[in-house]
Amino acid sequence: MKAILIVGDGMADRPVRILKSKTPLQAAKKKNIDALAKIGISGIMDVISPGVPPGSDTAHLALFGYDPYKVYRGRGAFEALGVGVPLEKGDVAFRCNLATVDSSGRVVDRRAGRIGSAETKELAETLRRARIRGYPDVRVIVEPATEHRIAVVLKGDGLSSQVSDADPHMVGVQINKVVPRVNTPEAAKTADIVNVLTELYIERLKGHPINKEKMKKGGLQANALLFRGAGELPEIEPLTHSYRLNAAVISGTALIKGVCRSVGIEVVEVDGATGTVDTDVTAKARAAVKALRSHDLVYVHVKGTDNASHDGVLDQKIHMIERIDEMVGGIVSSVDLDNAIMAITADHTTPIEIREHTGDPVPFTMAGHGVRTDRVRCFDEVSCAEGGMNRINGVNLFPIMMSFLGRTKKFGA
């Protein structure tokens, strides 16, 4: 038995006024996903807890069976893992933005005009060469990610992720001085390091050739790095141990790749998996089918539905759902559901009218050998609520799938 888990990021929604109170899932044409609902069993799922809007990182921890309230230690670690920084216990990782500050130090643009990946790579190289003074025992790793994003990891003894953000999360104000969130020498030391690095990086970015060029053209300079989302590796037993599972992920999103690496899921890089609405779903389907040959479980993540939701572009959300359906069709046509279990769901609800994650449950469907069926014939928020799986919690989905793979341990005798 093999398993395939497919997640449309932020795919779930609420009734939309201009769709005459249908949801995008109800409005989209998705014959392949609906076919799974017909032959499978459906339900709704509180990914974190009823009413609580999940983050994408905590949601994925839950989807892989880990209680995020117990294991979550901040987002930074996942971003760093996602871009390939090898993280160890005790390291503290930050997700940082290249940003524009004015002459008085006020943040003008938190993304330096959404500077491109090539320029970010070059600027990151400059930051990498800067040496922090006063902390000879601390090693600073700088790794460029997509667009304006840079991962920074501190390695050394006596560090802590319990520090505030330097990023003020708004424009027109100064960069925040980072402070410890708990009264420990580790948190105090880490806060000071971040403050020193922030100053050091402003100094190194000033007058950088890229910024000189931007200034000439009247563009926004990338003259500061905003630290945020301090995180450490969660202390967990990876899926390779707990279920002796050989799993792979196909995703264009660094954060998701990072969460997957943290739980022992191997990242399969796919050309054309962009983490945006332009992603190549056919390439993803092909890669999923291929990965399934050498893995027990393949997880396929599509980010575009969430991007469209945050941007409030309804047509794009429906279009992305239809492309996910295309991808599901590609996978189903090459998978023997007599020897596999296939599940599809969302990691959270992002209503197109709200443009933020909300705490509504998400629909899910599971099809394949052994599942009890129900009367649900469409995969959407309303139909799945009538399904045979009723209402479950996010952390329950993975053990249920593993049960069909015969990989859950009997409790008792």
Next chain:
Amino acid sequence: MKAILIVGDGMADRPVRILKSKTPLQAAKKKNIDALAKIGISGIMDVISPGVPPGSDTAHLALFGYDPYKVYRGRGAFEALGVGVPLEKGDVAFRCNLATVDSSGRVVDRRAGRIGSAETKELAETLRRARIRGYPDVRVIVEPATEHRIAVVLKGDGLSSQVSDADPHMVGVQINKVVPRVNTPEAAKTADIVNVLTELYIERLKGHPINKEKMKKGGLQANALLFRGAGELPEIEPLTHSYRLNAAVISGTALIKGVCRSVGIEVVEVDGATGTVDTDVTAKARAAVKALRSHDLVYVHVKGTDNASHDGVLDQKIHMIERIDEMVGGIVSSVDLDNAIMAITADHTTPIEIREHTGDPVPFTMAGHGVRTDRVRCFDEVSCAEGGMNRINGVNLFPIMMSFLGRTKKFGA
């Protein structure tokens, strides 16, 4: 977005024999509530835990999102808060009954013949003047409530609510000697204080003019005060902080007002809200609509359905449900459900054939902007069990409502 929560106390029931196995909710005419079920989403809810009969106080803690198993510290505190005693951390509060004891000290009537509020007020004044000997550091507050009920609060250092009841909860036996429930000096001290007060109050009530008058007329004297339900303030974060919520309650019941005050809900007094079957539902509807102008959430509680259930009077229960329906109609006609979320439920099941709270789940319906709908067309125990919300726990209802108000915090990033 605004929110309205309506609770019919003990409104849920089981199939009733003489209703040909319909429940009172199924038998009652309630077009306004059913209209909400039609446009909204329904489900069933285990207010505390499946099979566990909730108290009204623990049920309400759960309905406001607090885990009663973690925060509940006894009923007394809520009764005292409900009648307006300002409670502080460390105070121990009791709900007491004026009762009748015979010459050998046996309890004859636990409610002193349901003595009226006016006489209770006068007797409470006498008790208030009594000074306890041996405990100069303890202040005793005596506050009359409705009918035979009196709240007593002990203020001072080193007190504890971990003491037993003096009230034997039956007639024909002596008043219980209060004992500590835990082996601490605080509990021992508090138990002794209650025993001393019990003696002192018997002494002061003996030969009181009101009792002399009663004796003359052959009525039941109010010659003892039965202490029970020792409680302390729960240590909780009020809703005003956790959700930055400005909330009001409309209820004629001291206990419910007390629970509301303990979680930061402002009490709106309404003339005609009696906490009995005579309550003025039109006045309550008007007050709710008015309170909604200045508050984010208004909670409306109607006690009469529970009174009718405890008394086993089926017609009255059905009648009370129909009056709640009238009230709901009054509220709905003045509320824009495009900008509000409205929920209706019961705090527990009180089957008319059992006359006590039972552990059955209660039905609930939620209507307003953003809710996903379902096929449920009637608000009752059987129909709501087929609803799109499936089955939730009591503590989940409030976060779900807050999610529609955009007031739940995202967990993770």
